[in-house]
Amino acid sequence: MELKRTVKFEADRDPEFARWISHTVGGERIRHCLQCGLCSGSCPLSLYMDYTPRRLMHLSREGFKEEVLGSTSIWLCTACYACMVECPKNINITHLMYALKQRAITEHFYPKRFPIPVMARQFGLMVRGAGRITESRLIVRVFLRTAFWRLLGMSALGMKLFRTGRMPLLREKIERRKEMATLLDSVTATKRELAL
Amino acid sequence: MKFAYYPGCSLRGTGRAYEESLLAVFRALDIELEELDDWNCCGATTYMSVDELTSYALAGRNLALAERKRQDIVAPCAACYLVLNKTQHYMEDYPEIKLTVTRALAAIGLTYDNHVRVRHPLDILLNDVGLKAIAAKVKRPLKGLKVAPYYGCQIVRPYSTFDDQRNPTSMDRLLEACGAKMVHYSLKTRCCGGSQKGTLPEIGLDLIHYLLSEAHKYGAEAIATVCPLCQFNLESFQKESGDRHHPISIPVVYFSQLLALALGAPANKIGLQRSLVPIGSVLAEKEIAYA
Numbered sequence: 023m024e025l026k027r028t029v030k031f032e033a034d035r036d037p038e039f040a041r042w043i044s045h046t047v048g049g050e051r052i053r054h055c056l057q058c059g060l061c062s063g064s065c066p067l068s069l070y071m072d073y074t075p076r077r078l079m080h081l082s083r084e085g086f087k088e089e090v091l092g093s094t095s096i097w098l099c100t101a102c103y104a105c106m107v108e109c110p111k112n113i114n115i116t117h118l119m120y121a122l123k124q125r126a127i128t129e130h131f132y133p134k135r136f137p138i139p140v141m142a143r144q145f146g147l148m149v150r151g152a153g154r155i156t157e158s159r160l161i162v163r164v165f166l167r168t169a170f171w172r173l174l175g176m177s178a179l180g181m182k183l184f185r186t187g188r189m190p191l192l193r194e195k196i197e198r199r200k201e202m203a204t205l206l207d208s209v210t211a212t213k214r215e216l217a218l
Numbered sequence: 219m220k221f222a223y224y225p226g227c228s229l230r231g232t233g234r235a236y237e238e239s240l241l242a243v244f245r246a247l248d249i250e251l252e253e254l255d256d257w258n259c260c261g262a263t264t265y266m267s268v269d270e271l272t273s274y275a276l277a278g279r280n281l282a283l284a285e286r287k288r289q290d291i292v293a294p295c296a297a298c299y300l301v302l303n304k305t306q307h308y309m310e311d312y313p314e315i316k317l318t319v320t321r322a323l324a325a326i327g328l329t330y331d332n333h334v335r336v337r338h339p340l341d342i343l344l345n346d347v348g349l350k351a352i353a354a355k356v357k358r359p360l361k362g363l364k365v366a367p368y369y370g371c372q373i374v375r376p377y378s379t380f381d382d383q384r385n386p387t388s389m390d391r392l393l394e395a396c397g398a399k400m401v402h403y404s405l406k407t408r409c410c411g412g413s414q415k416g417t418l419p420e421i422g423l424d425l426i427h428y429l430l431s432e433a434h435k436y437g438a439e440a441i442a443t444v445c446p447l448c449q450f451n452l453e454s455f456q457k458e459s460g461d462r463h464h465p466i467s468i469p470v471v472y473f474s475q476l477l478a479l480a481l482g483a484p485a486n487k488i489g490l491q492r493s494l495v496p497i498g499s500v501l502a503e504k505e506i507a508y509a
Contacts (some may be wrong), residue, residue, distance in 0.1 A: 047270070047312055066409045098421070100408035101263045102371035107383045116376075123267040137417040142268040149265065149276065153258040155227040161416070179454055185445055186492040190233045197256045201326040205279060208322040210270045218269060218314055 025188040030086060040085030042125075046136055051081045061105035061115050071095040072087055075115055082122070096122045097138050137168040153196030158189045193213030219346060221337070223251035224280060226298040226446075227259050229246040233446030235383060235489025239296055239474040240339055240489050246481040247347050252294060254283055259441040262297040263412060265286035274315055275322040277305035282328035282337075294474075298444035300372040302336040307377060336431070338373055339474065340388045340444065341380035349395045357482035359397035361504045365476065366438035367393065368429065370448040373482065374407055381406070388475050393442060396480035401436040405429055410451045419460075426451050427459040430466045439500045442473040453494050470499035485509060 034208045043049045055076075073081060073093045081135035082090045090096075099119040106116050124131060127139045148155055158180075165173045183189035196202070212218070229237040244251055257280050259265075281302060284291045289298030291298040309332065311317040323330055343352065367389045374386045381388045386407065389399045410429060416420030429452060433441050443449040453460040453470040460466060471493065478488040490497060500506045 047315070048355055055453050066425060067421070085420055100409050100412040100414055100416070101266070103375035103410070104371070106376045120266050120270055124269065127268065141413070141417060142264050144301065145264040146268050149259045156261050157228065164416070183232060186494070188234055188492055190231060194227060194230055196258050201279070202258065203433040204325050205322045208325040209275045209318055212318045212321050213271060214315060218318070
């Protein structure tokens with residue numbers, strides 16, 4: 023039997039994390055949160071979350087970094103923006119979910135072979151190289167790196183899509199592909215310069 | 219009317235029927251579209267979660283290309299529509315984002331001054347063309363075909379200005395003008411799970427099932443969608459979500475396929491042959507000749 027303290031202490035908080043969330047893009051109004059729960063009520067995924075959006079807002083602004091970045095909620099958010107429409111304080115909740123996801127990826131707060139960061143990385147590489155996404159190739163790349171056995175289960179659907187012309191294998195690409203790398207590298211340089 | 223057409227990656231893959239039918243609708247209504255020269259991926263929801271600053275630059279390139287032509291953009295895909303609009307909002311609201319995007323664009327010889335409007339086809343059809351003009355061109359009325367209008371998330375939330383965020387009706391009105399009967403569909407803006415079906419399949423299948431069963435409950439003979447990912451999810455996983463819950467089989471089409479059909483386009487020119495759950499028998503039952 024593992025016994026754990028069920029109440030958080032102030033000392034468990036990470037003040038840097040609290041400062042970061044309220045200064046990140048979209049986090050300006052997080053301190054205005056009333057804890058009304060309209061976000062959790064409107065969220066179609068909150069039923070599956072360990073911390074609902076309302077709780078996540080509170081935990082983040084108080085600096086409970088481990089709980090927040092380790093929660094399943096940030097991966098469950100599909101960015102449907104339902105919470106943002108309902109929020110009486112206009113808090114940019116969806117955007118904060120994105121910010122948390124990015125931070126969790128940077129600090130490796132996710133299980134091994136977890137498909138969402140893999141998908142994000144492969145998506146980024148494909149955009150950089152081709153300027154466009156070829157869906158069939160992206161799916162194969164992601165499954166090969168996470169759960170390749172599931173590709174077998176999907177082969178019937180894949181064949182149907184192929185037969186109906188919805189799964190072209192030819193790589194989609196733009197003409198001026200070099201512009202992609204230049205564009206993306208410029209963003210990286212500005213980010214570094216301005217410490218964004 | 220002339221617009222810069224921004225198809226996005228999905229309309230060249232799983233969503234081909236969306237492109238085919240939409241082009242047919244615009245052709246029938248004499249709206250000229252010119253494909254945006256050398257457009258690139260908008261970054262979609264995926265890129266936002268790796269690196270949002272970069273995703274604004276990706277969207278920025280498309281906006282700048284349209285501005286150079288002095289054209290407004292038509293973005294049929296929900297993710298593209300949202301990302302392009304979001305980029306415009308964030309460039310206005312946050313100087314550091316504007317600076318980053320402006321610099322990145324300058325590196326490839328482009329500028330952007332926020333003069334492009336990003337429009338959705340529903341918006342253009344309803345507000346620029348109008349219901350009367352569309353009704354007047356209907357050649358093949360939809361004869362009371364019962365349709366569940368499914369808008370999904372990102373068309374109406376959070377930046378759309380042309381429809382209500384909780385209870386949108388633009389698609390309802392367009393399809394009614396073509397003779398369809400819209401069924402009550404309270405989940406019309408509920409999320410389909412997006413790419414969750416690929417990453418966390420059990421949850422994706424639950425969400426898909428709720429949407430299918432609600433449409434079925436109110437007697438819909440078809441679901442009309444506005445987003446390539448919604449269409450793909452609702453159509454492709456009916457068996458899997460049925461195995462997990464109870465089986466439902468219902469055709470899922472793009473709103474533009476129904477519009478194009480009503481405006482007289484032949485079925486094989488508007489991607490109906492690409493359906494995995496064919497709508498043919500439903501149309502035959504209503505005696506809507508679709509060949």
